[in-house]
Amino acid sequence: MLNLVYVYDQNSARLQVEGLPDFSRAQTNEMVGIVSSWKLQIAGFPQLEGKKEHLRTLLDVIYPYIRYYLSGTKRSFGDSCSSVNISPYDKGHQIILRSSKKDIKPLKIILDDAELVDLVTCLDKFIKDPRVSLNWPYPSINYSPVKLNLDNDFRLTNFVPSILGAFSIILFSAMFVLIPNENNFVNNILNLHNKTAVESNETNP
Amino acid sequence: MHSLRAIETPNQSNISISTQPCIGRRGLERLDFLLLLIETIQINGVGTMLNTSRSLGIENQFNDSVQLWKTRTHNPLRKSARRGDPSIKEVKSLIELISITADRLYPLLRQLLSEKEPYHITNERWINLDTRFKDLISERMNLRRRSVQKLLQNDETHSFLRELVLLLALSSGPDGMNRLTTNINDIR
Numbered sequence: 001m002l003n004l005v006y007v008y009d010q011n012s013a014r015l016q017v018e019g020l021p022d023f024s025r026a027q028t029n030e031m032v033g034i035v036s037s038w039k040l041q042i043a044g045f046p047q048l049e050g051k052k053e054h055l056r057t058l059l060d061v062i063y064p065y066i067r068y069y070l071s072g073t074k075r076s077f078g079d080s081c082s083s084v085n086i087s088p089y090d091k092g093h094q095i096i097l098r099s100s101k102k103d104i105k106p107l108k109i110i111l112d113d114a115e116l117v118d119l120v121t122c123l124d125k126f127i128k129d130p131r132v133s134l135n136w137p138y139p140s141i142n143y144s145p146v147k148l149n150l151d152n153d154f155r156l157t158n159f160v161p162s163i164l165g166a167f168s169i170i171l172f173s174a175m176f177v178l179i180p181n182e183n184n185f186v187n188n189i190l191n192l193h194n195k196t197a198v199e200s201n202e203t204n205p
Numbered sequence: 206m207h208s209l210r211a212i213e214t215p216n217q218s219n220i221s222i223s224t225q226p227c228i229g230r231r232g233l234e235r236l237d238f239l240l241l242l243i244e245t246i247q248i249n250g251v252g253t254m255l256n257t258s259r260s261l262g263i264e265n266q267f268n269d270s271v272q273l274w275k276t277r278t279h280n281p282l283r284k285s286a287r288r289g290d291p292s293i294k295e296v297k298s299l300i301e302l303i304s305i306t307a308d309r310l311y312p313l314l315r316q317l318l319s320e321k322e323p324y325h326i327t328n329e330r331w332i333n334l335d336t337r338f339k340d341l342i343s344e345r346m347n348l349r350r351r352s353v354q355k356l357l358q359n360d361e362t363h364s365f366l367r368e369l370v371l372l373l374a375l376s377s378g379p380d381g382m383n384r385l386t387t388n389i390n391d392i393r
Binding site for chain 2: 010011072092117118
C-alpha cells in the first residue's frame, strides 16, 4: 500500500500528515484522499498525535476562533466534551486537548500570538496543498462574506444617548405648556364676560 | 446611504469585478492603517509595495505612489479625505498587496508578537514602533477627529497597534488573503 507522508512547517509549528490516495475518487499516487494519522509539533510543547477526526475538530475550532478574535470578540470555541477547546488566556491562547482514552488528563497548551499565527499558517498550508484532496466540507473555514453577529450582548450603555435624547425632547416640549398664551387668555375672559352678560339679560329681561 | 456589496473572497471562482462600492467605512480605515503599519515597519514601504504591485501584475491599479495614495485617501480619518468609495478592483488589489507584503514582513511581525523573545528587546521594538506609528498618524490623519485623538493616547495606540500587527501576520500565508477579506467584511 502507498503510505504518503507530507510535512508542513511554519517556524515553531510542524504538521505531519500521513495518508493514502483515494482511488475511488480517481486520485493519483501522489495525492492524499484518506488521512490515516497526523502529528503536530509546536516548539516547546509535547507532540500531539491523533486520528483524522481530531484534526477536523482542531480545524473546526481554530478557524472560527481566529475569525472572532480578529473581529475583537474574545470567546472560546469547543465545549467541555469536545476533544479540542480553545479560549483566550491572559495575553495568549489556551488550547485544551482531551484524549479519547480514559485515565489520561487533558493536555493544556498556552500559545502566544506568534505561535498561534505559526499554527494557523501551518494548517493553511495543509488545507491549501493541491496534493491533499480530502472530502471534508470545511464548514468553518468557508469564509463567506457574511457579517458576524458580534453585537449579541445587550448593553444598556448603548441606549443611554437615545433615552437622554427622548427625555430632553419631552422636557423641552413640556416647557411650552407653561408659557401662558395671552391672546387665548384675553379671548377666554371676553367669552366669559359675554356669556355672563347674556345670562344676566336672559334672567332680567 | 446606498447598499454596499460584500467583497467576494479570492477562493470564490465567480469573481465579478465591477465599479460598485464594496467596503464599509471601518474596512477602509483598517486597510489604510495596515498600509500605515507597513510603512512604520519598513522605511520606503510604499516604494517596495509599488515594486510588489508590478510583480503581481496589478500595476494598472497602482502604477505610481500617487495612485496608491488616491486610493488610500478614501479613508475618512485622513486629513485630505476623498469622497466616494473605491471600486472592488481597487480594494481587492489593496488586499492582495497587503497580503503579499505581510508574507515578506512575517519574520519581523513574528518577532514583535512573540513572548519568548527577551523582554527588553521586544519592549524597545514596540516603543520604536509606537513612536513611528504615532508620528505617521499625526502627519497623515485629521487630528480634530475624536477617534484619531484617542488613537494617539499611549494605551490606545499600543493595543490598536498590537491588533494590527496580529492581523497583518495572519494576512500572510496561503490563506491570508481570504482571512483579511473576511475581516474587512466582518468589521464593517
